[in-house]
Amino acid sequence: xxxxxxxxxxxxxxxxxxxxxxxxxxxxxxxxxxxxxxxxxxxxxxxxxxxxxxxxxxxxxxxxxxxxxxxxxxxxxxxxxxxxxxxxxxxxxxxxxxxxxxxxxxxxxxxxxxxxxxxxxxxxxxxxxxxxxxxxxxxxxxxxxxxxxxxxxxxxxxxxxxxxxxxxxxxxxxxxxxxxxxxxxxxxxxxxxxxxxxxxxxxxxxxxxxxxxxxxxxxxxxxxxxxxxxxxxxxxxxxxxxxxxxxxxxxxxxxxxxxxxxxxxxxxxxxxxxxxxxxxxxxxxxxxxxxxxxxxxxxxxxxxxxxxxxxxxxxxxxxxxxxxxxxxxxxxxxxxxxxxxxxxxxxxxxxxxxxxxxxxxxxxxxxxxxxxxxxxxxxxxxxxxxxxxxxxxxxxxxxxxxxxxxxxxxxxxxxxxxxxxxxxxxxxxxxxxxxxxxxxxxxxxxxxxxxxxxxxxxxxxxxxxxxxxxxxxxxxxxxxxxxxxxxxxxxxxxxxxxxxxxxxxxxxxxxxxxxxxxxxxxxxxxxxxxxxxxxxxxxxxxxxxxxxxxxxxxxxxxxxxxxxxxxxxxxxxxxxxxxxxxxxxxxxxxxxxxxxxxxxxxxxxxxxxxxxxxxxxxxxxxxxxxxxxxxxxxxxxxxxxxxxxxxxxxxxxxxxxxxxxxxxxxxxxxxxxxxxxxxxxxxxxxxxxxxxxxxxxxxxxxxxxxxxxxxxxxxxxxxxxxxxxxxxxxxxxxxxxxxxxxxxxxxxxxxxxxxxxxxxxxxxxxxxxxxxxxxxxxxxxxxxxxxxxxxxxxxxxxxxxxxxxxxxxxxxxxxxxxxxxxxxxxxxxxxxxxxxxxxxxxxxxxxxxxxxxxxxxxxxxxxxxxxxxxxxxxxxxxxxxxxxxxxxxxxxxxxxxxxxxxxxxxxxxxxxxxxxxx
Numbered sequence: 001x002x003x004x005x006x007x008x009x010x011x012x013x014x015x016x017x018x019x020x021x022x023x024x025x026x027x028x029x030x031x032x033x034x035x036x037x038x039x040x041x042x043x044x045x046x047x048x049x050x051x052x053x054x055x056x057x058x059x060x061x062x063x064x065x066x067x068x069x070x071x072x073x074x075x076x077x078x079x080x081x082x083x084x085x086x087x088x089x090x091x092x093x094x095x096x097x098x099x100x101x102x103x104x105x106x107x108x109x110x111x112x113x114x115x116x117x118x119x120x121x122x123x124x125x126x127x128x129x130x131x132x133x134x135x136x137x138x139x140x141x142x143x144x145x146x147x148x149x150x151x152x153x154x155x156x157x158x159x160x161x162x163x164x165x166x167x168x169x170x171x172x173x174x175x176x177x178x179x180x181x182x183x184x185x186x187x188x189x190x191x192x193x194x195x196x197x198x199x200x201x202x203x204x205x206x207x208x209x210x211x212x213x214x215x216x217x218x219x220x221x222x223x224x225x226x227x228x229x230x231x232x233x234x235x236x237x238x239x240x241x242x243x244x245x246x247x248x249x250x251x252x253x254x255x256x257x258x259x260x261x262x263x264x265x266x267x268x269x270x271x272x273x274x275x276x277x278x279x280x281x282x283x284x285x286x287x288x289x290x291x292x293x294x295x296x297x298x299x300x301x302x303x304x305x306x307x308x309x310x311x312x313x314x315x316x317x318x319x320x321x322x323x324x325x326x327x328x329x330x331x332x333x334x335x336x337x338x339x340x341x342x343x344x345x346x347x348x349x350x351x352x353x354x355x356x357x358x359x360x361x362x363x364x365x366x367x368x369x370x371x372x373x374x375x376x377x378x379x380x381x382x383x384x385x386x387x388x389x390x391x392x393x394x395x396x397x398x399x400x401x402x403x404x405x406x407x408x409x410x411x412x413x414x415x416x417x418x419x420x421x422x423x424x425x426x427x428x429x430x431x432x433x434x435x436x437x438x439x440x441x442x443x444x445x446x447x448x449x450x451x452x453x454x455x456x457x458x459x460x461x462x463x464x465x466x467x468x469x470x471x472x473x474x475x476x477x478x479x480x481x482x483x484x485x486x487x488x489x490x491x492x493x494x495x496x497x498x499x500x501x502x503x504x505x506x507x508x509x510x511x512x513x514x515x516x517x518x519x520x521x522x523x524x525x526x527x528x529x530x531x532x533x534x535x536x537x538x539x540x541x542x543x544x545x546x547x548x549x550x551x552x553x554x555x556x557x558x559x560x561x562x563x564x565x566x567x568x569x570x571x572x573x574x575x576x577x578x579x580x581x582x583x584x585x586x587x588x589x590x591x592x593x594x595x596x597x598x599x600x601x602x603x604x605x606x607x608x609x610x611x612x613x614x615x616x617x618x619x620x621x622x623x624x625x626x627x628x629x630x631x632x633x634x635x636x637x638x639x640x641x642x643x644x645x646x647x648x649x650x651x652x653x654x655x656x657x658x659x660x661x662x663x664x665x666x667x668x669x670x671x672x673x674x675x676x677x678x679x680x681x682x683x684x685x686x687x688x689x690x691x692x693x694x695x696x697x698x699x700x701x702x703x704x705x706x707x708x709x710x711x712x713x714x715x716x717x718x719x720x721x722x723x724x725x726x727x728x729x730x731x732x733x734x735x736x737x738x739x740x741x742x743x744x745x746x747x748x749x750x751x752x753x754x755x756x757x758x759x760x761x762x763x764x765x766x767x768x769x770x771x772x773x774x775x776x777x778x779x780x781x782x783x784x785x786x787x788x789x790x791x792x793x794x795x796x797x798x799x800x801x802x803x804x805x806x807x808x809x810x811x812x813x814x815x816x817x818x819x820x821x822x823x824x825x826x827x828x829x830x831x832x833x834x835x836x837x838x839x840x841x842x843x844x845x846x847x848x849x850x851x852x853x854x855x856x857x858x859x860x861x862x863x864x865x866x867x868x869x870x871x872x873x874x875x876x877x878x879x880x881x882x883x884x885x886x887x888x889x890x891x892x893x894x895x896x897x898x899x900x901x902x903x904x905x906x907x908x909x910x911x912x913x914x915x916x917x918x
Contacts, residue, residue, distance in 0.1 A: 011378055012039025013665035017204070018394055020102040021045065021079070022095070025052045026152075026186050027220065028108050028136050029075040030193030035104070035200060036078040037369045037380050038661050041395055043102075044081040045095060050387045051076070056710075058693045060361045066387040068358050070696065071186075074366050074688040077357055078381030080391035086116040099124055101394050103213075104132045104200050110141050121215040121876075131213040132203040136196040140219035140874075143848045149833040150220065153706065153714060155188040157727035158835040159224030160644070160843055162706075162716060163243045164231045165632065167643025169265060169620055170256040172244035175723050179716045180244070180837050182706050183632040183642055188224055190686045194653050195223040199873040201660035202505060205480040206875065208667060217874040222854050225843055226872040227649040229493065233537030235840035236866050238526030243723060243839055244643075250525055251295035252302045253309060256620065256641055260317045263629075263638055264334040265620035266309070268325075269295045276328045281312045326615045333621035335639040338694045338701060341627030341684070346612035350377075352681050356692060357382030364696030367685045370654055372607075372676040479506030479878060484663065487512060487566050488546065489553075489574040489581075492521055493619075493645060494679065495603055496542040497652035499573050502659060503545035504871050504881060510569075510896055511543060511887065512562060514552040515918050522889070528863040533889055535863040540886040542652075544858065544868075548887035549896040550918055557916045559584045564901055566591055570666075571659055572600040577616065578608040588674040597672040599662040601655050607678035617679070622647040626683035631690050633703035651682045707808075712800035713739075716837055717812045719820040725837035726820040728811065728827065733797060738830035743787045743814055746826060788814045860885040893917060 017040040021032035029044070029051065036042040044051075053075055054066035066072075082098070084091040095117060099105060105124070109115040112124075112133075121133035135141060138150035139158075156162045162180035172178035199216040207213055225232075234240045240247075251269035258264075268277040271294065278287040286292075286308050291301040298305055313321075318334030325332040336344075342353060342365070356364035369378040385391065484507040490496040496511075503509035513519060521543070522533040529535040549565075552558040563586060566572055572591070574581060581587050588600045605622060606612035615625075620641055623629050628647075629639035654677055662673040684691065690701045708714035711731045719726050730736050788810040793803040800807050815823060820836040827834035836842065844867045849855050852874075858866045863885075871881070897903045897917065911917040 011373075013661040014038040014040040017041070017103045018101060019043070019104040019106060019200075020098055021106045023106060023108040023136070025056075026071070026075060026189035027193040027196065028106050029053065030190050031134070031136065031196035031200065032079065032106050033075055033077060034194065034197040034657070037378065040104075042079040043098060043391070043393060044076060044079045044385060045086075045098070046081050046083055046385075046387075048083055048085060048388060054387060056689075058689060058697060060358060060364070060696060062697065068360065070356060070358060070364065070366070070692040071689050073356060073358050073384045074692070076384040078383075079385055080393075080395070081385030081389050082393060083388050083390055092116050092118070096127075098393055099131065100128050102128065102131060104134060104204070106134045106136065106196065106200065108136055110135070110137045110146050121213075125213055129212050130207060132200060132207060132216065133213065134196055134200050134203065134216040134218065136192060136218045136220065138220050139848065140222065140852055141217050143852045145828075145848045148828050148835075149831065150835070151711075151729050151731070151833050152186045152188045153182050153708070153716075153727050153729045154833045154835045155192070155220045155224055156182045157716065157725075157837045158221045159188070160228045160231060160838045160840060161188065161224055161642070161646070162727065163725075163837050163839045164228065164643025166244055166640040167645075168230065168242070168247055168641075169254050169267075170641035171246040175244060176718065178244060178634060179706070179718065180725055180727075181632065181634065181640065182716075183628065184701055184704055185628075185631050185687050185690060187642075187646075187686050188220065191227065191650060191653075192218070192220040192223045194650070194657070195226070195872050198653055198657045198660065199875075201657060201664065202480045202873060202875060204664060205660060206878065208664075209478050209480070209482070214878070215876040217876065218872060219852070219854075222849070222852070222869075223872045225849075225854070226869055227646055228644045228840070228843070229497070229538065229541050229649060230645045231643065231840045232843065232869070233541050234526065236844070236868070237528045237535075237537035237540075237863075240526070241839050241841055248299065248302065250299050252298040252305065255302075255306070257306075257310060257313055258638075259313045259321055259334060260315055262318050262335055263624075264313070264318065264321055265332055265618075265624050265641070266313070267331045267618055267620065269298070271295065273330045274298070276330055277325070280324050280328065284308070284312070326612070329614075329616060331616040331618055331621055333615075333617055333624040335624040335629040336627055338627045338630050338687075338690055341625065341630070341680075342691055342695070344612075346606055346610040346615075347680075349610040350607050350678070350681070352377075352678075352684070353691070353695070354380065355382060356696065357384065358696075361696055364692050366688050366692055367681070370677055370681050370685050371658055374674050477879060479881075480875070481506035481663075484508070484571065485569040486510070486571040486573060486659075487562070487569045489572070489576065490521070491575055492524075493538060493542055493648035494651040495573050495575040495655060496521060496539075497649055498601075498655035498659070499546060500542050500544050501652070501656050501871060502571075504883060507571075509546045510565065510892070511546045511548045512551050512553065512565075513548060513889070514550050514554075514558075515889075516552045516554065516915070519889070528866070529860075530862070535860070540858070540860060540863060540866065541868060543886040545882075545884050546887050547892035547895065548890055549893055550890035552916055552918050553584055553586065555914075555916050557911065557914070559586060561897070561901060561911075561916070562586060563591065563594065565896065566598065567594045568900055569595070570597075570599060570663065572598065573655065573659075574600070575603040578602075578604050578613050592672060592674075595672070597666055597670055599659065599666065599672045599675070601658050601662070601675045601677070603651055603655055603677050603679060605678065606680050608676045619645040619647045622679045622683060626680040627687060627690070628683050631687065631701045633705070635703055635705045635707070637703050639703070647679050647683050650686070651677065651679045654682045707804055710801075712797060712804050713807055713811050715808050715811070717808075717815040719815050719818050719823065721820070723839075724820050726815055726818075726823045727835050727837055728823075729833040730800075731833075735832050736794075736797070736800070738832045739827065740787065740789050742823070742826045742830050742832070743789055746818060746822065747787050747814070856883060858883070858885050861888070890917075 019035050019040045019042045022045045032042045050066050053072040054069045056071045058070045112120050125131050139145040162182050165181040196218050203216050234242050254267050254269045268274045292298050353365035354368040356366050369380045371378045486507050486509045488499040488509050488511045499509045519533050522536045522539045524536050524538040527535045553562045592598050605617040606615045632642050633640045658675045693699050706715040714729045716725050716727045794800050824834045824836050854870050856870050858868045897908050
C-alpha cells in the first residue's frame with residue numbers, strides 16, 4: 001500500500017463502542033464483525049453447541065473442527081465470546097446484564113418479547129437509555145411473512161436476485177432449462193449483514209443528536225431488494241420484466257462472450273471505445289460496414305456483428321484481452337478464476353488478502369478490511385473465539401488500552417456490569433433463519449413510529465418536490481445526518497446510490513454535474529418522458545433527495561467554485577478514475593488545506609494504487625475480475641454474470657458505511673479522513689469460503705447450479721405459469737418430513753390453485769393459505785407413500801445428497817403441476833424454508849412489502865408517478881422521511897452559487913455564457 005501515517009481514527013473509528021451480538025451463522029455475525037473491524041468491542045453470545053458456521057468449513061486438511069472453520073473465523077474475527085444457555089434463568093439474566101453495558105445490540109429475533117430475553121428495546125432502554133437495538137430478520141418484524149423461514153437461497157429468491165441471474169449482459173439461452181440461479185456463496189446473508197452494520201451506525205449518529213438509543217429494524221428481503229436497481233427500473237420505466245431474458249441492447253457491443261480460454265464481458269459501445277477495439281483487432285474490413293457505424297446501429301445489427309466479433313475473440317486468451325483492452329481504456333474484462341482473481345499482481349500489491357488466523361493453518365488467506373484510510377489498509381484482528389470460550393464479558397479499561405496498543409479510547413458513557421458464567425447444552429442450529437410462530441398473540445403489538453412513508457395527497461406548490469410523510473409522529477426532532485453537507489461527484493450507480501441514502505437520512509447532498517461530460521449518469525435507458533436526461537431509470541433511482549448544480553470542473557473557474565463549495569461541506573464523494581480530481585487541483589491533500597476536517601470517500605474499479613489502478617469496468621467487469629462469476633453457474637457450465645448490477649449497490653453500501661464511521665469519529669476528534677475503496681475488493685469480501693478453499697486447500701469452486709453441499713433438496717423448481725418458480729431449501733430430516741407431508745397433501749388435493757402470484761395487495765399476502773389451513777400448527781396427514789418422494793434413495797440427508805439429481809428431478813416433476821404461492825405457503829407452515837421466486841412486478845405488487853411501507857410512489861414532474869423502494873432501514877422513532885424525486889438538471893444552481901457561494905445573478909449569468917455553469 002501507499003505510504004501514510006497511521007492514526008487511531010483511521011484504525012479504530014468505533015473505539016469505545018460496545019456491541020453485543022446474538023445471532024447465528026452469517027448475517028448478524030458479519031454485521032458485528034464489520035463493527036469490530038472499525039474498532040468496536042464485540043461480545044458474541046453463543047450457545048454451548050456453537051454457532052452453526054463452525055460446522056460449515058472449509059477446514060484445514062478437510063478435517064472438521066469447530067475451532068478451525070474458515071467461514072466462522074472470517075465472520076467472527078476480533079470478537080470476544082460468552083457461552084450462555086438461554087433456556088435457563090441464569091443464562092437469560094447474564095444476557096440482560098451484558099445489555100446494561102452495551103451501546104449496540106444486534107439480534108435476529110422477529111420479537112424480543114417472545115424470545116428468551118422477554119423484553120423489547122423500549123424496556124431495555126429503561127435500564128440502558130443509550131442502547132441501540134438492531135434486528136435483522138428474513139422478512140422484518142411485522143407483516144404477513146414476518147415469521148417465515150429463510151436461508152441464503154430463499155432470501156436471494158424472495159428479493160428477485162435469483163430471477164435476475166444470469167443477468168445483463170449475460171442471459172439464459174432457454175428459460176426452462178436455465179432456471180433462476182444463486183451464486184455458490186452466501187451473498188444474500190453477507191449483504192444483509194453489511195446493511196445491518198450501516199443501520200447500526202445510523203442509530204449511533206441519531207443517539208449523538210438525542211442522547212438516547214432507538215430500534216432499527218431490517219428485513220433481509222428488503223436489504224436485497226434495495227440492490228435490484230436494474231430490474232426494477234426496467235419494469236417501472238419500460239414495462240419490461242427482464243429476469244434472465246435476452247435483451248437487445250440499444251447500443252453495442254455490451255455483451256458477455258466466449259474467448260479462447262473462457263468468457264469475457266466486452267463493453268465497447270461508445271464510439272471511441274469501439275474504434276479503439278477495432279484498432280486492436282487489426283482494423284478488419286468488415287468494421288467499416290455502415291451497419292456498425294454507431295452504437296445504435298451496432299445494437300440494431302448485433303446478429304450480424306456478433307459472429308464477426310467472435311472470429312477475433314475466440315483466438316484471444318483472457319490475459320491478452322485484459323492487457324490489451326485495459327491498456328487502451330476499454331472497460332472490458334475476462335471472467336477470472338478464483339486463482340486468477342486473487343493471485344494477480346494487483347491483489348498482491350494492494351495486500352487485500354491476509355493470513356486466515358485459523359489455528360494451525362499457514363497457507364489460507366482471507367479478505368481483510370475493504371477500507372484504505374489515509375493511505376493505509378485498515379488492520380483487522382486475526383483470531384476468532386474458541387467454542388465454549390468465556391471471555392468474561394466486557395473488557396476492563398486496562399484490557400481495552402492493551403488491545404488498542406496505546407491508542408486513545410473514546411468514552412461513550414454507560415455503566416459496565418460484572419457478570420459470571422452459566423452454560424448447558426442446547427439444540428444444534430440448522431443454518432436457517434427461523435421466525436417461529438408464537439403459541440400466544442404477540443405482546444408487543446402497539447404501533448411504533450418508523451421511517452417508512454406514504455404519499456401525502458395534499459397538493460404541493462407547483463414545481464416543488466413532492467413530500468412523503470410517515471404514518472406516525474415521532475419523538476425525535478432530527479434525522480441522523482441533519483446538518484451534514486455532502487458534495488457528490490458520483491457517476492453512474494455506485495457512488496450516487498451511497499449519496500442518495502445519506503440524503504434520505506438528512507444530509508444535504510449537492511450533485512455536481514455538467515453537460516460537458518455527456519451526463520453519463522442520466523444516459524441509461526429506458527426513459528419515461530422528455531427530456532431524456534431528466535427521465536432515465538437509473539438516474540432517478542439513485543439520485544433522489546439531492547440538489548443539482550451544473551458546474552464544469554474541467555475549467556479553472558469551475559474547479560475554483562467547486563473548491564469553494566467543498567470548503568463549506570463535510571464530505572466529498574467521488575468515483576472518477578484515480579487521479580482525476582488531483583489533476584484538477586481537487587485532490588484530498590489540496591482540499592484539506594482549506595477544510596482540515598474534510599472527509600473524502602473515493603471508489604474505483606480496482607483501487608487507487610497498484611498495477612490495475614487505471615483499469616475501468618462496469619458492473620459486469622467487476623463481477624468478472626473479482627471472481628464472482630467463477631462461483632456462479634449451472635452444473636457443468638461456464639461462469640455466469642449475477643444479475644441486478646449487484647457490485648454497484650454493494651459498493652454503495654460500503655461507501656455509505658465509510659462516511660458514517662468517518663463522521664462518527666470526526667465528531668469526537670475533529671479529524672477528517674481520506675477513505676479509498678476498490679469495487680473488486682468489496683465483492684471479494686463476500687467470497688470468504690471460496691477464497692479460503694483455494695488458498696488453503698488448492699481447490700477452485702465448481703459450477704453447481706443451485707445445489708448445496710449440506711442441504712438437499714436445495715434448489716429452484718418450475719411451477720405452473722410462464723417463468724414461474726419456487727425456491728425450496730431443506731436442511732434437516734425434520735424439514736424433509738414436512739416437505740413430504742406437503743407433497744402428499746397437495747398431491748391428494750390435486751394441487752389447489754390461487755388467485756395471486758405472491759400474495760398481492762388485497763389478500764393480505766396470504767395467497768395459497770387454503771392449501772393447508774391457517775393455523776400455526778401444520779396438520780397435513782399421510783406420509784410420502786404414493787408420492788414422487790416415496791423412494792429409499794431419499795430416506796436420509798446423506799442419501800439425498802448422494803442422489804441429488806434424482807431428487808431434484810422428482811421434486812421438479814411434482815412442482816410443475818403446482819402453483820408457486822400454494823407450494824411456498826404450505827411449506828412455510830410445515831417448517832420448510834421456501835418462497836415464490838419474485839420478479840420485479842411481484843416485488844412492487846407484494847402485499848407484505850406494501851404493508852411494511854417499503855414500496856413508495858415517486859412523483860416526478862416530468863416522468864410522472866413511479867413506484868420505487870424506500871430505504872432498507874426502519875429507524876423507529878425518527879421524524880418523517882422527506883423523500884423527493886431526483887433533481888432536474890441544474891435546478892439548484894441559484895441556491896448553490898448564489899446562497900452558498902454568494903455570487904450575484906449577473907455573475908452567474910456570465911459563468912453560464914462562459915460554459916463554466918453548463
